[in-house]
Amino acid sequence: MAEKIGVYFDVQNIGGGLDVEALAARTREKWGDFVPIVKVCSVLADAVDEINADISSQQLDGVLLCGVSPRAEIGVYRVPAQVEYVNLREQCVLSYKNPDGSQPDFSGGAPEPLAIMAADYVNMGVVKLQKSQPPDSATVSGVRRVLVIGGGISGLTAALEAAATGYEVVLVEKSEQLGGAAVNIPVSSPLVPNWTEKQSVNLNMKISAVVGNPDITVYLKSQMETLGGQPGEFKATIAAPQGPVSIDVGAVVLATGWKPLDNKYLAPMGLECFANVVTAAEFGKRLLAGNVSARRIAFVLDTTIAEDAARDAAEAAAQQAQDGKMAEEEKDAGKFVKEDLESIRHLAYSNAVNSVGMLRLADSVCEQTDDATQAFILYKNMTVPGILERFYKKMQDRLGVMMTKADVTAIREAGNHLVVECKNTLLGMDFDLEVDLVVLPTGMVPTTAKDAVVRFDYRQGPDFPDLQLFDGFTDSNYICFPYETRRTGVYAAGCVRQPMTMDACEEDACGAVLKAAQCIEAASRGVAVHPRSGDASYPVFNFVRCTQCKRCTEECPFGALDDDEKGTPKPNPARCRRCGTCFGACPERVISFADYNIDQIGSMIREVVVPKDFRREGPRVLVLACENDAYPALDMAGMRRRTWNPYVRIIPVRCLGSVNAIWVSDAMSKGFDGVMLLGCKYGDDYQCHFVKGSEICSRRKENIAETLNRLGVQPERVEQLEVGIDEYDKVPDLIDGFVSRIMDMGPNPFKGM
């Protein structure tokens, strides 16, 4: 609880004709002893020394800076007290327009609604600080050891990188030798600049470097038995040939790679029907063994035949299920059963890797036979990722490599050769191609689609939670953040995350190791990792009031909470990403963060002055804005002079997932006429920093609507709207649209009660 707060006004960043001195005087008057210092500074950034002096002379424990958005001057005000910002520039003055929608004239001083809004925001800021405490960090030991699961190219690279960064490494490999899929690819697509030549992988050098490194312990023929605990102090149990081995690790790099797609999916293209139809992986092996005598080879990247067959089969199966012929499988409720996520879609996902791979194989076979081989590449999409475009160009020069976009409509046997039927080609005609061998792409199915690989000892189960978006790939798809999984401290690298070429696997491994290192360091300091990196707060439970309803443990997007037999939650602060979804879920409101809690936001809501006369003094609308996407979008809108109705009051929240229904009740009983929940998009293209926040919020909103209905308040007074961080041009219209709907509805029936 901040009890002595200094309030500073940044005049140069306020403007709008606001009478800052009057605002300061009112603040002083209202808060009295709580705010021993209220200062009006012409340039606040020049007053940092003054603030520091005030803190030490007055023993201030909170500083409220009224001026710019908290996002604008990050790092300027590092002072030994809690700092809070009042966003008077972007979301107050710059975005102000008159209630009738006309542009304001500030020459005669601030219009009244603007002055009221500024005063509200300052008071809300003071309350926010009052209800906030400096967080103490929940530090854990931070074991400086990285567990790498998988000994393929990504795993080996990760192990070497982690060791070189100064961490001990435990490498777990399922098979009896290191190398993984790379064993069959001694020469790969380019690994280093100039990105034009095929390159020797030098796998053996990498393996001996790993084996010879004293900091790396390798467990062959081993798998994970369980992974429990939390980042910085995970307890890994490895099922090794000599029996289970228990090891403490700080973080995990998951590099378990892929398995080839079942051949049955490619049977419609002739695989296993015709002797001379093989997958790229098989062809690579034959080429390596010198067993390729075919001189006319079709590399077929268009897999439409297989995709159509799989779709028809799925439809037939669905039809059958609908007809009720399928017996419902009884599931053993207590036992975890891994759903097999392998599907034909993995073939399409692997197209880029297959494009590059087939170019390499086609070039290699031509090279081996002194250009006596004709290698036809028939593609639907020739996808070469990034700079490998250069490799494509180089491979194209090879005399025997002939490429065309084509719809491959049939592959059949005719005498001692095969015929590939092609339509819609670049050659301007449909044609048959007589070949001796057909090479089909390899579908790369991530190991995590088939198996729970890591086997977490977590309340939410041993597997990664499935979003039903990625067909088993571990990527949690934070839009801009690779490696992250939905299990804090476990970072995915290589083809388990996304089908990728070998150069990308190496780069990926480096990235994942950096994340693992960050995680260990963050855990040892008790602060959060991405996306709230460095946040020292963590959820604190008031177990006295907990009813063991388990909502928090079930809804946590990261599985941070375990529980005991009775259902009492057991927090693991180092697994927590500090989104607040748990306290949004809690009906008893027993969860709080030191600097972010139910009472704090509720008090801020109650601090807004809500006039009784709806028609004359306007409505009041509360906007709870996600601070990751919606809040920056609002800032940007303000910076670009987009304006919105002056009767809204915006409060940033960590995530819409942290919105507790009580806040809506608080607002309604205070007399607010509407509550707008402004968050990021959810669904297939979700943008939530915490994966599920806005989706969870939308589900909770239904309950809120029910409650409101019971109370006689129209549920339409609460709306959730989606906004992308780049949609600053749309967000003012969203707000104005909502306000006008509220105006049509009339005042909140509870107003003034």
Next chain:
Amino acid sequence: MAQYTLQPDINFVRELQDAGGDNLKRCYQCATCAVACPLSPANAPYPRKEMVWASWGLKDKLMKDVDIWLCHNCGNCSDLCPRGARPADAMAAARNMVYKDLTEPSIIGKWMSGIAGLPYLFLIPAALWLVVWSLRAAAKGSYFPRAADGRIVFGEIFYGDYTIDPIFIITFFGACFILYRGVRKLWEMFKPEGNMLVIGQKKSWIRHLAGVLMDEIVTHRKFDDCEDGPTTGKAAGSRKLGHMLLVYSFVILAFVTAVVALGHWGGKIVPAIEVHTPMSLTFPVKILANIGALLMLCGLAALTARRLTQDRLNHVSNFQDWYLLGIIWLVACTGILSQCFRLADALKPAFVAYYFHLVFVWMLFAYLPWSKLGHFVYRTAALVYVRMYGRS
């Protein structure tokens, strides 16, 4: 349904690369070339499709393609190609392949396709004219005889009635016959499989030929259209002027030759029109001949300068290009030198120059069906064909 079965031929790709299309494999089918080409029609435009046929070694498709002849080689496509695949040079290479393979005896085509065949091509006429020279020398008692009045008369050695004229008449009509067969063959190849329906009034091919000659060859109109593409920021060079000068010089010299031949052989029947060679310098036919020679030098200079100053990255002249320019240079220079030495009364140099002149002139005409000069027949045939069947 059984479809057309593709017959890719890697050796054909290799030959095309050797014939000037060395970068053709680089093409990634973006079709910038087909858009850049000012002549290419909207319907099945070139040279994009020719590039993929070339890289797949589809000899059949490429040899039968009338579009390679519609290209007038402005080089816009090569300038704008993002991959440096040089489509213009690939098209030229495809034409070279037609010169090489279209007509018999194919050994000449083979010799014409690279520098290695050049000695054979040279030695044949060199030996021929040497035999003529030695036979006449034996008869005259000297390798360098003077006429009775002391003048230098080339007819003393290279006697028209029995040596030059019969040999050139055979050569000329032989070449014409081979070209005729070549054009027939080409024409058959142009025709698509199956039946073609031509809508509208048909004209005879003669009238279309007249149209091509008047509309395009006399005016060189296509050269202007051809340059009129997207700006490539590069100097265009004086292609039209050089080519026009050269064409007109050939027309003039052909006319002069015809007049002299008519005068010589006709004079035997009607003495009034008899022409005696060497003609006096002031004789109108001689004046015209010398004007033709000068025009030829100017045209050659312009075209050679253009090739030498072209951007080497996007335009590479192939063997056929240089062979044709070279042989015309040699014909022109030895012809002019013969006349100069004769007038300067330099006996031996005059005969030697004249000997070489005969060798090179024979090379120019005898090998015409297999050389780039064949384009004047094959391209004309293609232009007539497309006029008849509505592809412009």
